[in-house]
Amino acid sequence: MWDKSSLFKMGQAIALTGFRLNQAEPLAQILVGRVNNHQAVIPEILSGTGRQRFLT
DSSP: OTTTTTSSSSSOOOOOOOOOGGGHHHHHHHHBBBSOOOOHHHHHHHHHTTTTTTTT
């Protein structure tokens, strides 16, 4: 079903799974040198975004 008022195709669900801690390692590497304890920050980020990839 195509909604002409939107750029998105409506009515077709896709399954998205949340990040697991080990999958967030690339993000942890980006944080090295930017935060004091990057390994402690990652679980907080994942928790705050509900582990959703598109929000992290």
